Amino acid sequence: MPGTPAVPTRADLVSLPSYVPGRTVPGAIKLASNEVPGGPLPSVAAAIAQAAALVNRYPDLGAQALVSRLSRELDVPEQRIAVGCGSVSLCQQIVQALCEPGEEALFAWRSFEAYPIVTQVANANSVRVPLTDAHVHDLDAMLAAITPRTKVVFVCNPNNPTGTVVRRAELVRFLDAVPSNVLVVLDEAYHEFVTDPDVPDGMEFARERSNVVVVRTFSKAYGLAGLRVGYAAGPEYVVDAVRKVYVAFSVNALAQAAAIASLDAAGELLERCKEIVGERVRVRDSLLAAGFEVPETQANFVWLPLGERALEFSEHAMDHKIVVRPFAGDGVRVTIGTPAENDQFLEVARSFRR
Structure with missing residues (x-):
């Protein structure tokens, strides 16, 4: 019968965790997926519409126009930038490019839920290091967990789903101590929402160090979650390897055009980020006043460590x-929405029996 397995699939797929997206419920306010509440700017929508007229043609395989634009924006040579189908795709490409089967990718936990998935897909082993009691990366424990089989270490900064950050002095001390043959991936998907001046821009390390890569996305601050485009910047030898495992044409023409238009409109888009940051502060302060524990956050969401x-x-x-987005046994992540949406959420939170 057609549905009966005839060719064995990978046995370990039974244990592969599934990525759990934020739920979309008709008629409900969605604060589960860390999207920004505003749609694309008119200039970005116009660029998408113009690109749509040419979708009968394959996109530029190397996204060269976008790479060139990013090179100027980041002050990083073009040969040190890779573009991918969202930052999560780049994380998987990094593990695939660097890890032999059975080698290790190490990360904090709880952190971005895709890390164990992309690691196992690449036939590598996950090593999870618990966060501190303050819900922050325990960098000393992560250093202690590095072994000769460790090839990649992910540092999510700000961390998803807690919103907490690693600051400059502790990050520099960590990077100085990591063996030179271990790649540190600074996952900065929420970089544009950071207001703490002591949280470093990872690009300064990616420019200077031979074992640091930064990955970022247009899905969050730039409002292109539905188009899936991100980028990585780091040493040329790593970027070359990452490009080799790229799925051809996975960054489509609309995404490339929208990303360039978004960079051109960065000032306007980042003003919207400031509005979200203001709401982030208000929501956290209100939750603290209501008696919730809420770690300080530098992302576009708050974390409620509600445990069971x-x-x-x-x-x-x-x-x-x-x-909202629950993580069973750990907590709940709540995206910052519009002021009206946030008001409704706060009213609901206050009514929760504690």
Whole structure:
């Protein structure tokens, strides 16, 4: 029968965790996926419409126009920049390019839930290092966990889903101590929301160090989550390897055009980020006043470390038409929405029986 397996698939796929996206519920306010509430700017929408007229043609395989634009923006040579189908795709390409089967990718936990998935897909082994009690990367413990089989270390800064950050002095001390044959990936998907001046711009390390790569995305601050485009910047030998495992044409023509237009409109888009940051502060202060524990966040979301009550809180919010993102046994991540959406969420949060 057609549905009966005839060719064996990888046995380890049974244990492969599934990526859990934020739920979309018709009629409910979605605060589950870290999207920005505003749609594309008119100039970006116009660039997408213009590119749509040419979708009968394959996109530029190397996204050269976007790479050139990023090179000027970041002050990084073009040969040290790779573009991918969102930063998560680049994370998987990095593991595929650097890890032999059975070698290790190390990361904090809880952190970005795709790390264990992309690691296992690449036939590497995940090493998870618990966060501190303050919900921050325990860099000393991560250093201690590095072994001769460790090839890649992910540092998510700000961390998803906690929003917490690693500051300059501790990050520099960590990078100085990591063996030179281990690649450190600074995942800065939420970089544009950072306001703490003591949180470094990872690009300065990617320019200077031979074992540091920065990955970023246009999905968050630039509002292109539906088009899937991100980039990595780092040593040329790493970028060359990452490009070799790129799925051909996976960054489509609309995404390339929209990313360039978004960079051209960066000032206007980053003003919207400032509005989100203002709401982030207001939402956190209101939750603290209501008696919740909420770590300081530098992203476009807040983290409620509710432990075993995470799912209960999520269902309570759902009962009131608010969709949040629970992580069973750990906590709940809540994206910052519009002021009106945030007001409704805060009302629901205050009504949660604690």
